[in-house]
Amino acid sequence: MHEPVRFGQQTATKPILPVTAERLFVRRKGRVLLDVEALTIGGRGTTVLVGPNGAGKSLLLNVMAGLRAPDSGRVLWNAEPPNRQRYGRFGMVLQRPVLLRRSVRANVEYALRAVGTSAGQARAEADRALEGAGLLALANASARVLSGGEMQRLALTRALATGPDLLFLDEPTSSLDPASMQTIEAMVKSASEDGMRIVLIAHDLAQARRLGDEIIFMHRGKIVEHAPTDRFFGAPASPEAKDFIAGKILI
Amino acid sequence: MQDFAASFFEAFRLVAGLDSGLIEIVWLSLKVSITAVFIATVIGLPLGAFLAVTRFPGRSIVIVTVTALMGLPPVVVGLVVYLLLSNAGALGPLQLLYTPTAMIIAQTILVVPIIAALARQTLEDLNGEYRDQLMLFGLGSLARLRTLLWEGRYSLMTALLAGFGRAVAEVGAVIIVGGNINHVTRVMTTAIALETSKGNLALALGLGLILLIIAFAVNALVFLLRAAAERSAYA
Amino acid sequence: MLKTARNWFCVPLACLFAAGTAMAGDFILLQSTTSTQNSGLYEHLLPAFEEKTGIQVRVVAVGTGQAIKNAGNCDGDLLLVHARAAEEAFVAEGGGKERRDVMYNDFVLVGPSADPAGIGGGADAGTALEKIAASRSAFVSRGDDSGTHKKELSLWSGIGIDPVQYSGGWYRETGSGMGATLNAAVGMDAYVLTDRATWISFGNRAGHEILFEGDPSLFNQYGVVTIDPDHCPNVRQAEAKRFVDWLLGPEGQAAIAGFRLGGQQLFYPNAGDGDS
Ligand SMILES: Nc1ncnc2c1ncn2[C@@H]1O[C@H](COP(=O)(O)OP(=O)(O)O)[C@@H](O)[C@H]1O
Numbered sequence: 038m039h040e041p042v043r044f045g046q047q048t049a050t051k052p053i054l055p056v057t058a059e060r061l062f063v064r065r066k067g068r069v070l071l072d073v074e075a076l077t078i079g080g081r082g083t084t085v086l087v088g089p090n091g092a093g094k095s096l097l098l099n100v101m102a103g104l105r106a107p108d109s110g111r112v113l114w115n116a117e118p119p120n121r122q123r124y125g126r127f128g129m130v131l132q133r134p135v136l137l138r139r140s141v142r143a144n145v146e147y148a149l150r151a152v153g154t155s156a157g158q159a160r161a162e163a164d165r166a167l168e169g170a171g172l173l174a175l176a177n178a179s180a181r182v183l184s185g186g187e188m189q190r191l192a193l194t195r196a197l198a199t200g201p202d203l204l205f206l207d208e209p210t211s212s213l214d215p216a217s218m219q220t221i222e223a224m225v226k227s228a229s230e231d232g233m234r235i236v237l238i239a240h241d242l243a244q245a246r247r248l249g250d251e252i253i254f255m256h257r258g259k260i261v262e263h264a265p266t267d268r269f270f271g272a273p274a275s276p277e278a279k280d281f282i283a284g285k286i287l288i
Numbered sequence: 289m290q291d292f293a294a295s296f297f298e299a300f301r302l303v304a305g306l307d308s309g310l311i312e313i314v315w316l317s318l319k320v321s322i323t324a325v326f327i328a329t330v331i332g333l334p335l336g337a338f339l340a341v342t343r344f345p346g347r348s349i350v351i352v353t354v355t356a357l358m359g360l361p362p363v364v365v366g367l368v369v370y371l372l373l374s375n376a377g378a379l380g381p382l383q384l385l386y387t388p389t390a391m392i393i394a395q396t397i398l399v400v401p402i403i404a405a406l407a408r409q410t411l412e413d414l415n416g417e418y419r420d421q422l423m424l425f426g427l428g429s430l431a432r433l434r435t436l437l438w439e440g441r442y443s444l445m446t447a448l449l450a451g452f453g454r455a456v457a458e459v460g461a462v463i464i465v466g467g468n469i470n471h472v473t474r475v476m477t478t479a480i481a482l483e484t485s486k487g488n489l490a491l492a493l494g495l496g497l498i499l500l501i502i503a504f505a506v507n508a509l510v511f512l513l514r515a516a517a518e519r520s521a522y523a
Numbered sequence: 524m525l526k527t528a529r530n531w532f533c534v535p536l537a538c539l540f541a542a543g544t545a546m547a548g549d550f551i552l553l554q555s556t557t558s559t560q561n562s563g564l565y566e567h568l569l570p571a572f573e574e575k576t577g578i579q580v581r582v583v584a585v586g587t588g589q590a591i592k593n594a595g596n597c598d599g600d601l602l603l604v605h606a607r608a609a610e611e612a613f614v615a616e617g618g619g620k621e622r623r624d625v626m627y628n629d630f631v632l633v634g635p636s637a638d639p640a641g642i643g644g645g646a647d648a649g650t651a652l653e654k655i656a657a658s659r660s661a662f663v664s665r666g667d668d669s670g671t672h673k674k675e676l677s678l679w680s681g682i683g684i685d686p687v688q689y690s691g692g693w694y695r696e697t698g699s700g701m702g703a704t705l706n707a708a709v710g711m712d713a714y715v716l717t718d719r720a721t722w723i724s725f726g727n728r729a730g731h732e733i734l735f736e737g738d739p740s741l742f743n744q745y746g747v748v749t750i751d752p753d754h755c756p757n758v759r760q761a762e763a764k765r766f767v768d769w770l771l772g773p774e775g776q777a778a779i780a781g782f783r784l785g786g787q788q789l790f791y792p793n794a795g796d797g798d799s
């Protein structure tokens with residue numbers, strides 16, 4: 038296994054933290070998809086979002102990333118509206134990451150070039166990042182023919198390469214074999230230890246325990262619990278969280 | 289049936305003899321149609337891209353119109369361009385009627401909707417897939433569009449080839465605005481029409497075969513270029 | 524001046540491509556009927572003139588009606604067609620300046636060699652058409668306002684038949700050029716009126732042959748009409764006049780007479796016989 042390394046050079050942009058959400062509300066066809074009173078992502082560590090399918094985890098993360106506008110309420114990045122061009126130190130791996138129709142290396146170079154890295158430096162940094170993720174041997178392969186695990190690793194590598202202060206990960210290990218999952222978790226842990234603030238959606242409670250400093254439990258668009266990992270698993274406050282931890286299906 | 293055999297023979301005879309008249313006609317066909325596709329790309333690609341990524345009132349109407357214009361009858365385009373370029377028309381002073389430039393204009397009009405409509409569809413689908421990811425890279429809208437164009441290059445190339453196919457096979461417009469003048473505006477399709485009207489059906493069909501071969505060659509060339517580009521990209 | 528205008532529209536690539544033709548020297552644009560082009564007459568005539576004068580003659584071959592319209596739009600420097608009445612009307616209306624006879628040949632009635640209507644050997648063209656109408660035999664008409672079409676309609680009206688009422692039945696209007704109409708007639712086993720030159724040079728005769736010919740009413744006069752510069756200021760008057768002088772002079776007339784296809788003469792020069 039490859040030892041994850043610290044990624045990338047940081048471009049000089051404004052600090053993004055804290056990221057706050059106020060009275061977010063999203064409704065579609067009469068159904069409430071998101072109803073979040075307040076949430077602040079600041080400090081250090083890794084926050085893990087859990088909850089049944091369709092709870093609104095991805096939607097919350099997308100709204101906080103500035104990809105979707107809420108029907109009402111607002112998201113602030115360091116007290117300003119989300120603006121990816123002004124806050125360069127932000128990264129996200131989507132639930133279904135899109136890899137460009139280019140080589141593996143070119144995918145990483147692209148992200149680096151997008152934040153202003155020079156061409157020559159981008160190449161060197163991309164190779165360094167790929168090496169850390171165990172993907173260097175595949176650098177010249179087409180990104181679109183990788184295996185599922187390799188694709189997820191590449192998407193994560195690409196997001197890490199620019200050295201973000203804040204990283205959103207939407208189910209980065211879903212449908213991966215145990216070895217691939219371990220690789221990715223190691224990369225996440227290492228980044229977190231290096232001081233990167235991480236918000237991760239986990240489809241698997243064991244992963245939430247392994248990676249999370251705190252847990253946010255969502256159900257039907259609402260944040261039902263927000264607690265340190267030990268307390269969430271040891272003494273869940275709400276009946277929904279209890280049922281969820283016990284493996285009962287929630288609707 | 290005998291006509292088919294005879295036309296193969298005619299085609300072979302023309303090609304084997306490197307008939308200078310034929311070379312001139314083939315060359316003009318390629319010049320006119322490739323230039324038309326080039327100009328139509330310069331116009332149609334930005335138009336298609338604009339329609340793909342923007343939302344404005346009346347957008348659906350514009351899209352339906354552009355898509356419907358793919359079916360523009362060449363004769364109508366020929367007539368309109370004739371009326372404009374005629375000495376009795378608004379652009380008469382340019383003296384462009386019965387020149388290859390007039391044929392390029394007519395074919396450009398025929399090809400722009402094809403490129404715009406196909407590019408719009410390609411880029412809109414691609415944008416649906418890529419939008420969030422490209423936003424996350426922190427790119428402005430122009431840089432995102434540039435990436436979409438590059439990511440969709442093979443589909444877009446097919447759109448250009450569709451436009452080229454339409455242009456090079458079209459006769460109704462170029463015969464009106466070009467006049468099928470020997471050594472000046474005679475292209476493959478108008479030569480075929482002329483030979484048909486002379487009752488030289490085998491020769492006409494032979495020319496048709498050659499036109500088919502040219503279209504095949506152009507497509508094969510693009511296919512090979514694409515394969516080479518992919519090889520070098522992932523070497 | 525003209526050249527700058529011509530290049531005005533170019534983008535770099537188009538300029539590159541268009542240059543070859545835009546650079547060509549003096550030329551005139553001849554709006555012509557199709558029979559003279561399809562028979563190969565121009566390929567026989569024009570090189571001699573171009574050689575002598577350096578003036579290129581660019582031929583746009585369309586039906587007589589269309590040719591006159593194009594010339595009326597000032598999209599030609601000269602007109603060579605075969606419908607005397609229409610040519611004279613064009614001059615009278617101010618589009619044309621002067622009309623001169625150039626040459627003649629004749630129209631012929633062509634049909635399936637079995638000749639189902641029995642028009643062969645009849646008294647005159649009117650009788651032949653009467654037989655076709657009476658037997659409801661298929662007849663294909665140009666239907667395109669060309670010289671041949673005008674001639675055909677005048678023959679029908681001479682025998683008091685309006686064939687257009689049978690259009691879609693035994694009378695079929697193609698609305699196309701002579702060649703396309705001949706192809707249709709051959710395909711439908713139909714009778715058709717054509718000028719002799721186009722028929723002789725036509726390559727797809729199949730089982731068709733000339734069934735009636737020689738009636739004076741089938742006379743086919745070709746005329747040349749110069750364009751009035753008052754109507755069309757851009758017309759290349761001097762060059763057009765040189766071509767007319769050459770065509771109607773001894774050299775041009777001899778060249779017309781010398782044009783043979785399969786040993787047959789297709790056009791008979793008669794310049795100066797009946798000018799108006
Ligand atoms: N753009 C949208 N339009 C309509 N419904 C949506 C949209 N985005 C998400 N949803 C719905 O919102 C709910 C929450 O989705 P999501 O956030 O993806 O759930 P999850 O917690 O599994 O990530 C789902 O029922 C989904 O179908």
Ligand SMILES: [Mg+2]
Pocket residue numbers: 094095096132207
């Ligand atoms: Mg989700």
